Amino acid sequence: MQKDISISVNKIDNYEKISGCAKYVNDVQIEGALYAKTFRSPIISGEIVSITVPKLPDGYFAVDYRDVPGKNGVKIIKDDMPIFAEKILRYFGEPILLIVGPQKSVVQSLINKIILETKLIEPIYDESNIAINYHYEKGNPQNAFSSANRIFEYTYQTGYQEQAYIEPQGMIGYSEGDKITLIGSIQCPYYVKNAVLLALGCSSEQVRIIQPAVGGAFGGKEEFPSLMGCQLAVAINKIHKPIRLIYEREEDIEVTTKRHPAIIRMKAAVDSDNSLVAISSDIRLDGGAYLGLSNVVLSRAMIATTGAYTIPNVDCSGIVYLTNTVPNGAFRGFGAPQIFYAVEMFLNHIAKDLGIDPLDFKMKHLAKQGDLTSTSGTFRDPILMNDLIKRALEISDYRRKSQKYKLENQLRGMGISLFFHGCGFTGSGEATIIKAQVKLHKDEQDNVDILIAAVDMGQGVRTTMSKIVAHTLGIPMDKVRFPYPDTDFVPDSGPTVASRTTMIVGGLVAKAAQKMHDRWQNGVADTVIEQYVQPDYIVWDEATFHGDAYPAYSWGVNIVDVSVDKVTNQVTLEEAWSVYDLGKAIDDLVIKGQAEGGITQGFAYGYLENMEVKNGKVRQKNMTDYIIPTALDTTKITTELIDNPHAGGPYGAKGAGELTLIGGAPAVAMAIENAIFRRVHNIPVTPESIMELIEYGNR
Amino acid sequence: MVKHIIPDTLSEALKYLYQGDFQVFAGGTDLMVQNRSWSETSIEFTKNMLYCFNLQELKGITAIDGRIEIGAMTPLETIMNHPDVPSLLSEAIGEMASPAIRHIATLAGNIGNASPAGDSLPVLILYDAWVELRNMAGFRMILLKDLIIGPRKTVMHPEEMIVKIVIPKHRFDFERFVKVGGRKADAISKVSFAGAVDIEDGKIADLRLTFGAVGKTVVRNETVEGAWIGMTISELKNGIWRLIDMYDPLILPIDDQRSNKHYRKTVAINLLRDFVDQL
Structure with missing residues (x-):
């Protein structure tokens, strides 16, 4: 009998990370590499009238849109973002050209001498430029609202969030003949490859993407590196020398994608026995200057509009509007943090208005196995939310503490959030867009290589995948190798996003390993390739948002105990508890890392991390002013898991990476609300906003 | 061309200050950030720089005659852990920046930088701290609260530098x-x-x-x-x-x-x- 796969092993990159010998992109030395720096729009909105580049010394180059041999658009969904601006400048910091050369100081001084003449265009910050408009319904919301006993309506607002990965964006590349190789701090090697193919208009074997050690990503390295990759490839294609393009922290914060600020209007119909019969929501995302992935972020938010609950009638609308601000994009949670914040607060507020216990009210509406989802799909697997909640209440002593703090009125409060995350791409995306492929190769010494494009950005994929293979084959971990992805050697197993890696890619890896196991011959080389096949029960109509949005769901409960300082209104997290159903942990400690990091990032989204864009510019543009939590700002976090294996995942595993962030903000916002006896509608709930709420807020 | 001078003695440093317009560099934890440039390129200071890290006579803390004298080049971490330093000052330093910064940053720098948000300043001013300024000709003592007159503004003359901070010894109830x-x-x-x-x-x-x-x-x-x-x-x-x-x-x-x-x-x-x- 094999031991339980969840029992932790030493993470395989522990040594290289802790000793400092891990090679990140900026550690990659290539003889004779030139430095590239981006000349950026100094204005927020306008038209380029003329650009005067100073006379370039020998060996220095300017690279702009005229050097793009293929399409001047970064491949993502609508390819609407240019690689280099041509005429119109849509945000402060938009890339116009690269200056490339052997000496940084000269490159910098050339950049400083570029003269740009522009004609200003009035910038847009409001909702007047709507790019995406979606709508769907379930049941008959019109009827439900017209016959409702009571109707509640509130608006919730969420702010920006910066990924704040420890390693800024960067890429280095070189050419050999007509082939270009890029090494980058990226999440999705094939996104970069496909984007470069479009930009260069060349054939697949002419572009190679390699991933070195990556120092955090959180979604920030999902689509953004494609822009850098295209710029760098265009430059290498022109200059035929190795070039490095590494961002400084401030440059990174000012121009890279962030979490979409959202305004969410929610309306609910409640009948006479305090049952929620209908919900209507209107989700408005600020996409920034270009659409990028914003419509997918919107659709993921819309799909989760009923939260962890079953509500028979739904009317959901959403828009993405474009503004003259930095483009927003992928960030751990991908629309879910915004909508779960709104739904959790909304149900909490409805219950308070009804004079009933918010948790009881929520539990009464919890989704159950067999229920229809918001998009009229079916929750096929068992949903263990009642068990999760029961356990979370036990370990936190939630009920007693909530009551006690309420009576004491000493600015102390408990908050709880209930949430899920859909695992993998939306609907049929895995089958129609991604078509993931994985490869295992065994050599004659019986060493097994995992050949996939999944990126370990700190979340533990290398360990998790190696463990799945070692466990399935019944061989020791040190016989399994997971080389850093290189598109010349690994098939396209899809991007490292959407909480899909363990469940989808890991599932394929487990299948491949099983095949290899079944035909195993000592000392004989073997290769197994496995292709994603969509379960036939998944039926999804993207146009109408109808059907099964996800193959599986992970679930969670977060509870937090906070105190608010009466003198300074600063928030202290006193303790936190979480219980998750993520199917089955492939490694307990890896999951604990995800759980503690995720909830910390989620809490911070709710009360600490504040970013404002004023007159088109990010105000908190460095790590001094953009406040992320330190170890002293965190608290004791207890995490428990309840196994609920999913047939489609390896050993029953479902997604875990994003789930752990989603509940943080609503839990902490609710705890603050309960501590200060004032309704919270907007996050982050900073001390400044707490002060305002205490002075003017509604009880 | 900006000059970079690393004097070995205080008198040498004062001579440079007398001769030309120099920016005194103590721990440099603010100057380096204010003048930051592209990584791996040297910082491009716009003024001549006088780096004081070799001035041994400006390092150390002495308690004499009812006062504590803190040499201008004493790192914050040393000050924080010194038994004679007023507890409130140690407490304020303990909340400044991070341990790494505190091992190189100085009180003199926090004073010279004259930021309205300088964390040692409310405590030093509360203690009626004095600052000893020196030039080639001699020295003068000035109350810290009279030294700083605005954000990044002091009444120091260009040829003067802070050599010590003097705090009257006092235990409050x-x-x-x-x-x-x-x-x-x-x-x-x-x-x-x-x-x-x-x-x-x-x-x-x-x-x-x-x-x-x-x-x-x-x-x-x-x-x-x-x-x-x-x-x-x-x-x-x-x-x-x-x-x-x-x-x-x-x-x-x-x-x-x-x-x-x-x-x-x-x-x-x-x-x-x-x-x-x-x-």
Whole structure:
């Protein structure tokens, strides 16, 4: 009998990370590499009238849109973002050209001498430029609202969030003949490859993407590196020398994608026995200057509009509007943090208005196995939310503490959030867009290589995948190798996003390993390739948002105990508890890392991390002013898991990476609300906003 | 061409200061950030630089004749851990920046930088700290509160440098320092407060109150403080609204990327009230 796969092993990159010998992109030395720096729009909105580049010394180059041999658009969904601006400048910091050369100081001084003449265009910050408009319904919301006993309506607002990965964006590349190789701090090697193919208009074997050690990503390295990759490839294609393009922290914060600020209007119909019969929501995302992935972020938010609950009638609308601000994009949670914040607060507020216990009210509406989802799909697997909640209440002593703090009125409060995350791409995306492929190769010494494009950005994929293979084959971990992805050697197993890696890619890896196991011959080389096949029960109509949005769901409960300082209104997290159903942990400690990091990032989204864009510019543009939590700002976090294996995942595993962030903000916002006896509608709930709420807020 | 000079002795350093316009570089933890440039390129200072890290005579702490003298090049971490250093100063240093920064940053630098949010300043001004300035000709002692006249502005002459900080030794009966930053460590103050009281025969013998990051310089007003000398603590407590009214026109914070003036002002007043409440 094999031991339980969840029992932790030493993470395989522990040594290289802790000793400092891990090679990140900026550690990659290539003889004779030139430095590239981006000349950026100094204005927020306008038209380029003329650009005067100073006379370039020998060996220095300017690279702009005229050097793009293929399409001047970064491949993502609508390819609407240019690689280099041509005429119109849509945000402060938009890339116009690269200056490339052997000496940084000269490159910098050339950049400083570029003269740009522009004609200003009035910038847009409001909702007047709507790019995406979606709508769907379930049941008959019109009827439900017209016959409702009571109707509640509130608006919730969420702010920006910066990924704040420890390693800024960067890429280095070189050419050999007509082939270009890029090494980058990226999440999705094939996104970069496909984007470069479009930009260069060349054939697949002419572009190679390699991933070195990556120092955090959180979604920030999902689509953004494609822009850098295209710029760098265009430059290498022109200059035929190795070039490095590494961002400084401030440059990174000012121009890279962030979490979409959202305004969410929610309306609910409640009948006479305090049952929620209908919900209507209107989700408005600020996409920034270009659409990028914003419509997918919107659709993921819309799909989760009923939260962890079953509500028979739904009317959901959403828009993405474009503004003259930095483009927003992928960030751990991908629309879910915004909508779960709104739904959790909304149900909490409805219950308070009804004079009933918010948790009881929520539990009464919890989704159950067999229920229809918001998009009229079916929750096929068992949903263990009642068990999760029961356990979370036990370990936190939630009920007693909530009551006690309420009576004491000493600015102390408990908050709880209930949430899920859909695992993998939306609907049929895995089958129609991604078509993931994985490869295992065994050599004659019986060493097994995992050949996939999944990126370990700190979340533990290398360990998790190696463990799945070692466990399935019944061989020791040190016989399994997971080389850093290189598109010349690994098939396209899809991007490292959407909480899909363990469940989808890991599932394929487990299948491949099983095949290899079944035909195993000592000392004989073997290769197994496995292709994603969509379960036939998944039926999804993207146009109408109808059907099964996800193959599986992970679930969670977060509870937090906070105190608010009466003198300074600063928030202290006193303790936190979480219980998750993520199917089955492939490694307990890896999951604990995800759980503690995720909830910390989620809490911070709710009360600490504040970013404002004023007159088109990010105000908190460095790590001094953009406040992320330190170890002293965190608290004791207890995490428990309840196994609920999913047939489609390896050993029953479902997604875990994003789930752990989603509940943080609503839990902490609710705890603050309960501590200060004032309704919270907007996050982050900073001390400044707490002060305002205490002075003017509604009880 | 900007000059970079690393003198070995104080007199050599003073000679350079006398000869030309130099920026004195102590720990450099603010100067390096203010003049930051593309990584791996040298920082491009716009002034001649005088690096003081080899000036051994400016390192160390001595306690003599009822005062503590702190050499200008003594790192904050050394000051924080020194037994003779007033506890409130150690406490304030403990909340400044991060341990790595504190091992190289200096008090003299915090003073010379003259940021309204400098965390050591409310405490040093509360202690009536003096600063010894030297030039080729000699030295002068100046009260810290008279040295700093605005954000990044001091009355130091270009040929002068800070050589020591002198703090009169005093143990207050009650004292407190509060820093309000954006998070619990490694943050720049939104507002800070220091308060100290001495009580003799049931009456207030000394009262000192300072506020940081709520004005162009640290706010301290001896006239307001003096008005309460000779009164009892309960008279002070009963007069809290009068005390608050006295500080209200003096506390004039700004809006910026870290906080807003309403919050800063309200918290400054709250800190004052809380200090009196705790007496």
